[in-house]
Amino acid sequence: MSSVLVLNGPNLGRLGTREPDVYGSGTLDDLARVLRDDAPETTIDLRQTDAEGDLLGWLHEAADTGAPVILNAGAWTHYSFALRDAVSLVTKAGGTVVEVHLSNPHAREEFRHTSVISAVATGVIAGFGFESYRLALAYIRRNAL
Numbered sequence: 001m002s003s004v005l006v007l008n009g010p011n012l013g014r015l016g017t018r019e020p021d022v023y024g025s026g027t028l029d030d031l032a033r034v035l036r037d038d039a040p041e042t043t044i045d046l047r048q049t050d051a052e053g054d055l056l057g058w059l060h061e062a063a064d065t066g067a068p069v070i071l072n073a074g075a076w077t078h079y080s081f082a083l084r085d086a087v088s089l090v091t092k093a094g095g096t097v098v099e100v101h102l103s104n105p106h107a108r109e110e111f112r113h114t115s116v117i118s119a120v121a122t123g124v125i126a127g128f129g130f131e132s133y134r135l136a137l138a139y140i141r142r143n144a145l
């Protein structure tokens, strides 16, 4: 069975109670259920970490296995060059990384307007809540599995 990595960075483990007006009231478990319903033929391997090294290691894993990635890097999006290098390592190896955000960072504080990973990601989807992930998964099912 093909597998998709759904990687989530810092503070996203708090979904459900974290600023529900911005991020919605669904939890990461709810998100996993929605994605599994969308793609029953696929293993949805959803992970979350508050430690940057974990995320880098998971991206290295994707570079080695070729598993497509849906990535919400949370605040690391805005300043982590180590993360950018790891995303680049995956996409330069021919892999797929779709950058997603629940909110639309461009409609929020100025520091969120910069993404250091967009330029090396395969594409970016932002502002649609869980739909951002579902759209990324639809793209991956059509093009990267």
Ligand code: DQA
Pocket: 010, 011, 012, 072, 073, 074, 075, 076, 077, 100, 101, 102, 103, 104, 105, 112
């Ligand atoms: C986020 C947007 C980021 O600016 C923020 O730091 C997050 C979540 C989003 O999904 O909208 O943690 O990536």
